[in-house]
Amino acid sequence: MTVLVTGAAGFIGFSVARALLARGESVVGFDSFDPYYDVRLKEARAAELAKHRGFRMVRDDIAAEGAFAAAISDPAIDRVVHLAAQAGVRYSITNPDVYIRTNVVGQFNVIEACRRRGGIRHLVYASSSSVYGGNEKLPFAVEDKIDRPVSLYAATKAANELVAHCYSHLYDLPATGLRFFTVYGPWGRPDMALWIFTKSILAGTPIPVFNEGRMRRDFTYIDDIVAGVIAALDRPPAAGKQARHRVYNLGNHKSEPLLRYIEVIERATNHKAILDLQPLQAGDVPESFADIEASTRDLGFVPRTSIDDGIPKFVEWYRAYNGV
Numbered sequence: 422m423t424v425l426v427t428g429a430a431g432f433i434g435f436s437v438a439r440a441l442l443a444r445g446e447s448v449v450g451f452d453s454f455d456p457y458y459d460v461r462l463k464e465a466r467a468a469e470l471a472k473h474r475g476f477r478m479v480r481d482d483i484a485a486e487g488a489f490a491a492a493i494s495d496p497a498i499d500r501v502v503h504l505a506a507q508a509g510v511r512y513s514i515t516n517p518d519v520y521i522r523t524n525v526v527g528q529f530n531v532i533e534a535c536r537r538r539g540g541i542r543h544l545v546y547a548s549s550s551s552v553y554g555g556n557e558k559l560p561f562a563v564e565d566k567i568d569r570p571v572s573l574y575a576a577t578k579a580a581n582e583l584v585a586h587c588y589s590h591l592y593d594l595p596a597t598g599l600r601f602f603t604v605y606g607p608w609g610r611p612d613m614a615l616w617i618f619t620k621s622i623l624a625g626t627p628i629p630v631f632n633e634g635r636m637r638r639d640f641t642y643i644d645d646i647v648a649g650v651i652a653a654l655d656r657p658p659a660a661g662k663q664a665r666h667r668v669y670n671l672g673n674h675k676s677e678p679l680l681r682y683i684e685v686i687e688r689a690t691n692h693k694a695i696l697d698l699q700p701l702q703a704g705d706v707p708e709s710f711a712d713i714e715a716s717t718r719d720l721g722f723v724p725r726t727s728i729d730d731g732i733p734k735f736v737e738w739y740r741a742y743n744g745v
């Protein structure tokens with residue numbers, strides 16, 4: 422049988438698709454190659470996936486009517502991993518319409534097509550640590566309220582969870598939402614801190630450090646995220662009294678000061694950073710920290726990679742990919 426992965430030209434989608442192919446699954450990727458960041462990176466990821474015989478890519482837009490339904494009409498597809506989205510937090514402040522279109526309308530098209538087609542054993546989809554918004558209780562636990570989003574991006578992800586719950590309840594569609602915490606690693610995103618910092622540190626230009634450096638993040642290495650996504654995919658929620666919908670945190674369970682993150686990049690690049698201290702940005706939260714008790718209990722999720730091990734792996738990949 423086949424897994425359909427949306428966002429397969431993206432950072433996490435590519436990494437998940439590659440791991441599924443490596444364990445012998447057939448994978449259909451679905452991605453619009455959205456120009457939000459350098460499309461050449463998306464093409465390079467897609468070219469890696471195309472080396473596998475069990476892979477094909479559908480280039481289309483989840484928000485376009487009928488596009489996803491057409492892709493999922495292939496009867497071999499029995500599971501869906503929905504990772505396509507407009508992903509950056511800050512971009513949602515200036516471009517709110519794209520977030521409603523891709524994240525809300527797009528997810529609706531995905532889940533409605535799954536329901537109509539039938540026979541989908543499990544829909545796993547990306548949520549985000551951003552849903553915890555202005556919460557001050559740490560670490561963030563899945564039972565905590567998520568009714569105080571501080572960016573439209575976060576609001577769309579919270580909406581995705583509600584819609585998924587509703588579809589599971591009404592139509593018995595097994596679905597699992599995964600709240601990812603700041604994912605980093607090889608093949609990562611050029612709009613995220615690690616890429617921006619590494620690029621500037623190597624070039625000797627200042628790096629913007631928000632909230633004057635008083636930020637903490639639960640940085641999670643891509644291989645740990647991939648292991649969590651696949652563990653979730655393999656464990657559809659069982660039938661019972663509750664709707665077959667679950668939500669889990671996938672984080673490293675370690676809240677790191679941003680300044681330590683920068684020190685590790687300095688060590689990995691062997692260059693000193695020039696810090697440009699700036700105020701907290703609209704939409705940003707000062708800290709994230711994942712409670713992973715439920716993910717460990719139900720999915721066997723155990724993150725294994727510290728930033729001391731993960732950042733050098735990114736820097737090595739970054740240098741090779743960019744030829745620097």
Ligand SMILES: NC(=O)c1ccc[n+]([C@@H]2O[C@H](COP(=O)([O-])OP(=O)(O)OC[C@H]3O[C@@H](n4cnc5c(N)ncnc54)[C@H](O)[C@@H]3O)[C@@H](O)[C@H]2O)c1
Nearest residue numbers: 428430431432433453454455482483505506547601603604
């Ligand atoms: N990377 C993180 O730290 C992080 C944290 C929390 C949640 N997430 C979520 O995980 C998922 C994957 O994120 P990522 O970091 O790989 O981002 P990404 O931007 O690298 O990947 C998203 C992919 O979706 C595609 N896409 C965008 N709009 C589309 C559309 N309308 N139709 C079809 N494809 C479209 C893009 O072309 C891109 O390849 C997203 O849902 C994101 O919100 C990521």
